[in-house]
Amino acid sequence: MTRVATRRRMIRVMPRTRDDGIREIRSQLAAAIVRSLGPMSQHVVAPSFGIRQPRMSELNRGVVDRCSIEWLIGRIYRLGGTVQVTVTLGDAGRKWLLDRAAVLRAGAPEVGGNS
DSSP: OOEEEEEEEEEEEESHHHHHHHHHHHHHHHHHHHHHOOOTTTTTTGGTOOOHHHHHEEEEEEEETTTOOOHHHHHHHHHTTEEEEEEOOHHHHEEEEEHHHHHHHTTTTOOSSSO
């Protein structure tokens, strides 16, 4: 699970695939920018923060395919905000050892090992 903290709230992201997770993070960062600037900011306010009108229009509509996470975070910093990312992982090494031991106990040939 990844947590993305915007200025006012913590957002939890539970991706189904790698691309889903990245897209969800982009969407949430874009939504924070839109909330901060307001709905009528495309032509007046956004250019002052380095966001051109066509890109701001895309952000307002939730279109984030052309925005990198780095670009979005950069705009949040220009707006005076901060971004915090918290990553929680299990013990992948321990899981691998347990899975490997189970395979060896079952007598199946070792996958990816040196034999």
